[in-house]
Amino acid sequence: MKKIFLSALVLLVVMSCKDKNNEPEKFLFDSSGNINHVSVVVDNDLWNGSVGEAIREVLTQTIYGLPQDEPMFTLSQIPPSVFSGFVTKNRTILKIQMNENPGMDIKENVYAKPQKVITIFGKSKLDVVDVISQNAEKIVDTFRAMEISERQRQMAKSPHNYANKIKEKLRLTIQFPSIYDLAKNEDNLFWFRKDITTGHAHIMIYDLPYEALKRNDSTVNQIIKIRDSIGQAYFKGRLDETVDVNGNKISSFMVTEDAYTPFHIETIVDNKPAYETKGIWELTNDFMGGPFINYTIEDKVNKRWVGVEGFVFAPSVEKRNYMLELESIIKSVKIE
Structure with a gap:
């Protein structure tokens, strides 16, 4: 009898963890990270060259309306080889992926929730720089909207x-x-x-x-x-x-x-x-x-x-x- 009850309970839990497509939802930990902090997943040589410069030009631009110069976001560069475990849980992530057709992809809750992960693709450095430049406003707006939403979520607790x-x-x-x-x-x-x-x-x-x-x-x-x-x-x-x-x-x-x-x-x-x-x-x-x-x-x-x-x-x-x-x-x- 206990085995039957346990089996039914497990089945109920599994059935309740389905998304709209009737697929089991992936369990995700809560995201983390300081407000206005973006993790940039990119190889060291790209970060130290034109790709890194393009990223910093967009994400660390000076905020208008403050008495002193302050950057839009604080950045932490992470080589892909060490992007695993706890570091994947940051709320806002920008990834650079080479040897792909040029483009940009925005996904939610990939490694944690709530989370925004923007991936920039390109076959060359020039491709990546162009994609970043062409989508600069959208990249900033996506991350800022996430930070505002997270701050609202935190404040709603009290x-x-x-x-x-x-x-x-x-x-x-x-x-x-x-x-x-x-x-x-x-x-x-x-x-x-x-x-x-x-x-x-x-x-x-x-x-x-x-x-x-x-x-x-x-x-x-x-x-x-x-x-x-x-x-x-x-x-x-x-x-x-x-x-x-x-x-x-x-x-x-x-x-x-x-x-x-x-x-x-x-x-x-x-x-x-x-x-x-x-x-x-x-x-x-x-x-x-x-x-x-x-x-x-x-x-x-x-x-x-x-x-x-x-x-x-x-x-x-x-x-x-x-x-x-x-x-x-x-x-x-x-x-x-």
Whole structure:
């Protein structure tokens, strides 16, 4: 009787581990690796030559919108001969495969999950370099999408308990972790902050009347003007309202730094038109500043604009991963 029960249990497990094609699913370990880290599987001689240069040109390009130069990704080169075991579990992998017809292949969950593996094929070095160059944007977008998705997955493990209040007031949902503290909830604005190693990270959520922003050649200037007015109203500096040596009252608040031209593109968030703006913020009459990323989303159904912004103050340390987290939070927005 025990043998019959055991056999039935084994059969049930096997049947439950089938994919859509009725084939047994391969058991995969959880992927690993630091955020924004890519394993590059390529022979040493290729890595030290034109192929490696092409890879680094694409994946270590400087991120726009940060005070200091920081690469898009950190790379680890792994010769194919040692690509086995634990090293295959990295979340993002780029492989170079020679003596094949030129092309590119993108697969999910090959050695672990979640995982993206991009393979570049070519009969010669020139073939490989050409394929990398022609698909540069797609390679970057694939790996960045994976990192944003992974950061969202990690943050979902400890959701913030203020989510329902945001939903009630702004008719939207947004996912961010409970480690963020509420800094201000006033009018139609929510502001949360998180202490980090050498400073703090912030997320602001608000909405605007539909007529507050018009689509024309000055849209980016309008967005900057709006964020500066919000900064003046809500984000005050340490010296604000204090008196200087001459007895004058100091006014200190957040503004967009004039010397750094903001990056601005049209994009999509929650299947809705949106503007993405990146730049540097600073405090008037103070020495604080850092990068910001702002998404202004058009909500035609509710005749309004939804603004979500993340910004960081983290002097003397890299800010790339902090900004990725804020972008991941912003891109989790779902408008009702």
